[in-house]
Amino acid sequence: MIDQFGRLIDYARISVTNSCNLRCVYCMAEKNELTSEKLHLSVEHIIQICTAFASLDIRKIKITGGEPLMRKDIADIVRSVKNIDGIKKVTLTTNGILLPQVLEDLSSRELDGINISLDSLDANSYKAITRRGSVNDSLSGLNFALNRGFSNIKINCVVIEGLNDQEIENIAALAFDKNIAVRFIEIMPMGFAKQHKLVPQDQIVMRLEKHFGQLVPCSGNFGNGPAVYYKLPDFCGKIGFISAVSHKFCTSCNRVRLTAAGHLKTCLHFRNGVDLRTLLENKVSQAELICHIENAILQKPVGHAFCSSFSEYEEEFADMSHIGG
Numbered sequence: 001m002i003d004q005f006g007r008l009i010d011y012a013r014i015s016v017t018n019s020c021n022l023r024c025v026y027c028m029a030e031k032n033e034l035t036s037e038k039l040h041l042s043v044e045h046i047i048q049i050c051t052a053f054a055s056l057d058i059r060k061i062k063i064t065g066g067e068p069l070m071r072k073d074i075a076d077i078v079r080s081v082k083n084i085d086g087i088k089k090v091t092l093t094t095n096g097i098l099l100p101q102v103l104e105d106l107s108s109r110e111l112d113g114i115n116i117s118l119d120s121l122d123a124n125s126y127k128a129i130t131r132r133g134s135v136n137d138s139l140s141g142l143n144f145a146l147n148r149g150f151s152n153i154k155i156n157c158v159v160i161e162g163l164n165d166q167e168i169e170n171i172a173a174l175a176f177d178k179n180i181a182v183r184f185i186e187i188m189p190m191g192f193a194k195q196h197k198l199v200p201q202d203q204i205v206m207r208l209e210k211h212f213g214q215l216v217p218c219s220g221n222f223g224n225g226p227a228v229y230y231k232l233p234d235f236c237g238k239i240g241f242i243s244a245v246s247h248k249f250c251t252s253c254n255r256v257r258l259t260a261a262g263h264l265k266t267c268l269h270f271r272n273g274v275d276l277r278t279l280l281e282n283k284v285s286q287a288e289l290i291c292h293i294e295n296a297i298l299q300k301p302v303g304h305a306f307c308s309s310f311s312e313y314e315e316e317f318a319d320m321s322h323i324g325g
């Protein structure tokens, strides 16, 4: 559907759980005491909501979390959402660790793409960022997906000053001999991430060009949203940038988000939206559900205010693990 600012909203990110097997320093508390309640929607509620999305011309769904692969029924969720009339693409974002188990059960016809979050290739830095993960497990997940024939694979790397910025070239080099996209993401100042310092896109571009040669823009559309893609000389894959702070892209925002608690968020930065879980628990009709979603989208804020000290909306306070990134 089209929102009040003329933006086509055709993409929804769905956080299917707030649980995670990692504790990335910018995303979750080490001890998740305050938010220890495990939140997730039932498969039936996810299907009902995605069916409503489809009737509003939302065609692309990203399954996220928390760590979505923590859900035992993840293959069922992917398959069920993909089977909804009007849903064209279902993709997944994961830390990759459980991919070998889960992909045994899913084909590239059912899952249209996989984003793997990988902030470091160095065992110690990876552990320092994720607090409990092993980079080899994540890399095994990547290789498993490649060997299983999945072609739309992207690596997401949030670059943080002092934590992994020394690895930019090494991480980019993953796309040298693999047909994947390595995407560098500017950390957004929300929740725990406020304690960390962003590395701007232009700085990363300068470093990559000094090391590898000129970045040449790719034409075409390779993903669901705001990433811009480039080729480096002799690279098999692509390099992408998602720079919500230094290259704000709200004027072309095409997305809504469903949190693990079932709240439909219309802007990452703000609380604006509607509590779909309560509506479903109160057994609203499908027509009413669609109407609530439509009204929320019509009131989608014009954009984030990360760089401003004032905003007319209530700022989001939930962890990114609830929201889904």
Ligand code: SAM
Pocket (backbone or CB within 6 Å): 020, 026, 027, 064, 065, 066, 067, 068, 093, 094, 095, 115, 116, 117, 156, 158, 185, 186, 187, 188, 189, 190, 193, 320, 321, 324, 325
């Ligand atoms: N666990 C899965 C994963 O790590 O891909 C899915 C959930 S995670 C919240 C989704 C994405 O959001 C990850 O790529 C993560 O790095 C990113 N993310 C989390 N907090 C962020 C922040 N403050 N700014 C930018 N990206 C963030």
Ligand code: SF4
Pocket (backbone or CB within 6 Å): 020, 021, 022, 023, 024, 027, 028, 065, 066, 067, 095, 117, 320, 321
């Ligand atoms: Fe877990 Fe993903 Fe958050 Fe890391 S970024 S703690 S893997 S949800």
